[in-house]
Amino acid sequence: MTSKLALLVVDVQEDFCPPNGALAVPDGRAILPAVHALLAQPFALKVATQDYHPAKHVSFATNHAGAAPFTSSVTIANPANPRETYASTLWPPHCVAGTRGAALVAGLDAPGVFDTVVRKGTDPRVEMYSAFRSPLRDPPLASAVSELGALLRRAGVERVVVVGLAGDYCVKCSAVDAAEDGWETYVVEEGTRCVGGEQAWAEVKQEMEGKGVRIVSLEWVNQV
Ligand code: VGL
Numbered sequence: 230m231t232s233k234l235a236l237l238v239v240d241v242q243e244d245f246c247p248p249n250g251a252l253a254v255p256d257g258r259a260i261l262p263a264v265h266a267l268l269a270q271p272f273a274l275k276v277a278t279q280d281y282h283p284a285k286h287v288s289f290a291t292n293h294a295g296a297a298p299f300t301s302s303v304t305i306a307n308p309a310n311p312r313e314t315y316a317s318t319l320w321p322p323h324c325v326a327g328t329r330g331a332a333l334v335a336g337l338d339a340p341g342v343f344d345t346v347v348r349k350g351t352d353p354r355v356e357m358y359s360a361f362r363s364p365l366r367d368p369p370l371a372s373a374v375s376e377l378g379a380l381l382r383r384a385g386v387e388r389v390v391v392v393g394l395a396g397d398y399c400v401k402c403s404a405v406d407a408a409e410d411g412w413e414t415y416v417v418e419e420g421t422r423c424v425g426g427e428q429a430w431a432e433v434k435q436e437m438e439g440k441g442v443r444i445v446s447l448e449w450v451n452q453v
C-alpha cells in the first residue's frame with residue numbers, strides 16, 4: 230500500500246446493523262471481516278464517519294405528521310437559498326447523538342482504531358448522506374460541510390478506499406463526492422451492503438462507476 234492512500238469507513242454504527250439496529254441494513258454485519266482486514270493494513274489516514282443526528286432531524290418520519298418511514302419523502306430547501314430543493318426520503322429515527330445506536334460497532338469504537346471520526350448529519354434542517362457535504366450546495370451550508378475534505382488534503386491523500394453502510398446511500402454519496410473532488414476513489418465490494426439489498430447494489434455500482442468511482446475486491450486492495 231502506498232503512503233498516499235486513505236481508508237474511509239462510512240457509518241458502521243449499531244443502528245445500521247442487524248438484528249437490533251433502528252435502520253438495519255440487510256446483512257450489514259457481514260462487512261466486518263473486510264473492514265478489519267483493511268484496518269490491519271497501512272494507510273496514510275484511517276477515517277471513520279458517524280451519522281449523528283439531533284432528535285429533531287428532518288429525515289425522521291416521526292418528525293412529519295402522517296409520514297411513513299422508507300416510503301414517504303419531504304422536499305427540503307436550502308435554508309440559505311429557498312430555490313434550491315431536493316426530495317429527501319424519510320427514515321425511522323436512527324443514530325441519534327449520544328445513543329447506543331449512534332456508536333460505532335464494537336471493535337471499531339476503541340481509541341486508536343481510526344485517526345479521526347468525522348460526524349455528519351448534525352444540522353437538524355438537512356440530510357447529509359455524503360461524508361463531505363449536504364446535497365444542498367448552492368451556497369453550501371457551513372453546518373453541513375464536514376472537515377473530511379480538508380483532512381484528506383492536509384494529509385496529502387491521493388486515493389481513497391471506501392467501505393461501510395449503506396452502499397446505496399452514504400457510501401455511494403461519499404464515494405461520488407470524493408471522486409468529484411479529485412481523489413481516485415475505490416469502493417470495496419465485500420465491504421458494503423445496501424438498504425435495498427443486492428438488487429440495489431447492482432444499480433448503485435453502475436451509477437458510481439458512471440461517476441468515476443472504481444468498484445474493487447478486497448483482494449485487489451491487498452495487492453495495491
Ligand atoms: C444512511 C440513511 C439515513 C447511511 C444514513 O449511512 O447510508 N442512510 N442516514
Ligand code: ZN
Nearest residue numbers: 280323324350
Ligand atoms: Zn441518517
